[in-house]
Amino acid sequence: MLKDITLGQFFPGNTIVHRLDPRTKLILVIVFIAALFTAVDWFSYGLMFLVTAGCISLSKIKLKTLTKGLKPLIFIIVLTGVLNLFYTTGGKVLLDWWIFTVTTEGVKRAFLMVVRIMMLIMGTFLLTYTTSPIALTDGLEILLGPLKKLHVPVHEMSMMMSMALRFIPTLIEETDKIMSAQKARGADFETGKLTDRAKALLPLLVPLFVSSFRRADELAVAMESRCYHGGEGRTRMKQLHMKGRDWAALALGAVVLAATIVMNVYGL
Amino acid sequence: MNLQDMQPIIRVEDLHYTYPGDEIETLHGLDLEIAEGSFVAVLGHNGSGKSTLAKLMNAILLPTSGRVYVDGIDTADEDRLLDVRRTVGMVFQNPDNQIVANVVEDDVAFAPENLGVPSAEIRKRVDDALRTVGMYEYRLHAPHLLSGGQKQRVAIAGVLAMQPRCVVLDEPTAMLDPVGRREVVATVTRLCRERGMTVVLITHHMSECVGADRLVVMSEGRIAADGTPREVFSQVELLRSEGLSVPATTELIYELRRDGYELPLGALSVGECAAAIMAAVKGA
Numbered sequence: 436m437l438k439d440i441t442l443g444q445f446f447p448g449n450t451i452v453h454r455l456d457p458r459t460k461l462i463l464v465i466v467f468i469a470a471l472f473t474a475v476d477w478f479s480y481g482l483m484f485l486v487t488a489g490c491i492s493l494s495k496i497k498l499k500t501l502t503k504g505l506k507p508l509i510f511i512i513v514l515t516g517v518l519n520l521f522y523t524t525g526g527k528v529l530l531d532w533w534i535f536t537v538t539t540e541g542v543k544r545a546f547l548m549v550v551r552i553m554m555l556i557m558g559t560f561l562l563t564y565t566t567s568p569i570a571l572t573d574g575l576e577i578l579l580g581p582l583k584k585l586h587v588p589v590h591e592m593s594m595m596m597s598m599a600l601r602f603i604p605t606l607i608e609e610t611d612k613i614m615s616a617q618k619a620r621g622a623d624f625e626t627g628k629l630t631d632r633a634k635a636l637l638p639l640l641v642p643l644f645v646s647s648f649r650r651a652d653e654l655a656v657a658m659e660s661r662c663y664h665g666g667e668g669r670t671r672m673k674q675l676h677m678k679g680r681d682w683a684a685l686a687l688g689a690v691v692l693a694a695t696i697v698m699n700v701y702g703l
Numbered sequence: 704m705n706l707q708d709m710q711p712i713i714r715v716e717d718l719h720y721t722y723p724g725d726e727i728e729t730l731h732g733l734d735l736e737i738a739e740g741s742f743v744a745v746l747g748h749n750g751s752g753k754s755t756l757a758k759l760m761n762a763i764l765l766p767t768s769g770r771v772y773v774d775g776i777d778t779a780d781e782d783r784l785l786d787v788r789r790t791v792g793m794v795f796q797n798p799d800n801q802i803v804a805n806v807v808e809d810d811v812a813f814a815p816e817n818l819g820v821p822s823a824e825i826r827k828r829v830d831d832a833l834r835t836v837g838m839y840e841y842r843l844h845a846p847h848l849l850s851g852g853q854k855q856r857v858a859i860a861g862v863l864a865m866q867p868r869c870v871v872l873d874e875p876t877a878m879l880d881p882v883g884r885r886e887v888v889a890t891v892t893r894l895c896r897e898r899g900m901t902v903v904l905i906t907h908h909m910s911e912c913v914g915a916d917r918l919v920v921m922s923e924g925r926i927a928a929d930g931t932p933r934e935v936f937s938q939v940e941l942l943r944s945e946g947l948s949v950p951a952t953t954e955l956i957y958e959l960r961r962d963g964y965e966l967p968l969g970a971l972s973v974g975e976c977a978a979a980i981m982a983a984v985k986g987a
Contacts (some may be wrong), residue, residue, distance in 0.1 A: 548958075601802075654800050659788075660763055672812035703960065
């Protein structure tokens, strides 16, 4: 049952979206979010819709996979829609009942808001779906590099992140083993009330914690014996190179952002 | 090549070690020299201090008293710590807890990356190290999907990429199945014989020591026996008193000798043993 957990939700592929430098993609996601929030009306939303749809089709990620990602956030989406529906004034009144008033403007706002949030989620998911977690951590480390001057432990943070990712499968395997060992001695994880099941998990977590600490200790010794001494003077085997396509993608992102800003000024 | 003539790569002088917080000393004054290019097996049961000795050779632990020199560098010299560690690479017992990356080749690249080697050179070292241990085809695999023996070979490659002159393996086979065990022992034997690398193999499996140039038996924090495997294994009473078994061939010859047959105790391999018995039977 634990094998089903896919973390980082990375779907390997060889499309242009996959091959872009992780730094480019990280920047583009930020630009994308900024553009989404400067969009105000049909035209700018239309542009953003085209951009989102274009990226999705280029990445060859199935639409179904992306919409699946929306599911856990459905409550927030609906709530935003409902709030916008009732709290926007202006336009023709469509419905006036008790304290609720629905106007044409409200319907439009609600619709645009829901579309905006959905595009926001899909756009960011596209990043994690098309970039391996390690590439993402590497990209983040380089992008945040200037913060090192402010004594932000950027290298340490990214090393911790990649270690955590590395040990997820190992820990899942271990959890499976402990569960089997406890089931063999009569532990019951699957039936009973929610509180019972939660209680049954406690004896699972304790050995898992203890062994994680032991692992961490051994890992630290192993890393030190392989000359790890922090990020100082470290080189990389795989260096990230910005290629022509990266600059083109960034330029395109800038154009889209500029367009939405101009449209924002004219209220389109 | 006469191994005795060369400068020892590791020199241990009157080494005492007590774990912090422990009352009892773990190592009681060891003296040991490891010749460059030799294959040394260190044998001992649990608690004999063999793993502690291994950790002292790599400056993971520092002597309570006495000295450990790696290529002439005192391991207690903090400024030379990286030099010590890049000269003596270390492979540990649990393969899972020493692999640091999600991809085999990234893991092998870890040590040279730490040492600040230029990236083209790292690439070369990684490919070379993976070929040496026979894991090149797996360079893009995820380590957690490999078998124990394969993981341990990746760990060895990770150390080789540092280009050390000596590899210390601390019970590398303890968590492996017999197939994995053979893979690892064959790999380190090849390293020593073909590349001239010094190998210190710490183990409690008798059978893994047979191919070594030298066998050191540890017991209760002391060296109980030291010599070629042939010499050491012929001291059957001593090994038994240390709670260690001897290879089945030696055991057989030892029992036959007790019954009055004239047989050489040095016959280690099955073939040698059979030949010795044949000769004795014909002679009789």
